[in-house]
Amino acid sequence: MAHPSKEAREPSDDDGSLRTAEQTRDVARGFLYVAAPGGRGEVDAVLLVVSELFTNAQQHAGGVTGFRMEAGPGTVTVAVDDASTVPPRALSLDVTRPGGFGWHLVQDLSVEVRVDVHAAGKTVTAVVPCPTGVTPQD
Template sequence: MIVHSSEAEEEDRAPLQVASPQSAKRARNVTRGFLSAVAAHTGAETDAVLLVVSELVTNAVRHAGGVTGFRLVAGPGTVTVSVEDSSATAPRPQRSKSGEPGGFGWHLVQELSADVRVSIGPRGKTVSALLPLSH
């Protein structure tokens, strides 16, 4: 997770934790509101954050029984997206069958993020992705 260098910065960049969004659409809407409060502009960085949110939430819903926690944290020049679920199975690349959608999400998350961490505990896992974001 991101550690803020001062209390003033922490107040300006307070994390957003919401009731677990059970759809990528709802998570994207929450993220858009968060980004509009912390980002100086929209663009490719914002699109990357929204895509990572979509992929992490969709993966939790499809493969892990749903989202149990969702958190956004702005740091100096970054945003961290964290999605929790109740599965203790770490994400892994999936091979998609020809003509079937899917199989690219985990790869996209890793490509778009500066850092991706998976923490597995007794209640499931948290996948956190750190992305660059202009402020």
């Protein structure tokens, strides 16, 4: 079994913030290991949404300022906060140009996608179908 390097596992700041999409996927894998132990393909969809939302915030929205996951009945909710108030926009798909597929993937893999703009930036939330073993706490 391969283990990530110490640098890949450690957050960049003392506050525990995540620095890379790889670190964020590792955190998500740990969450899904508990929340969706039998998810298989659905878990891959959640990891792809996590990666795309994190990468989009890093590349296009001034960086990630928050990351949360929550298991619900048959779903996993992924929320990424960033520093920009500009909502994401879908680019026209062009196979001759690299990139531009992430927002389409997030929307295709999710049953619900919300963008909430607030004073400090925005939160992009995606609800992804995934068989979960965890029920929400009331």
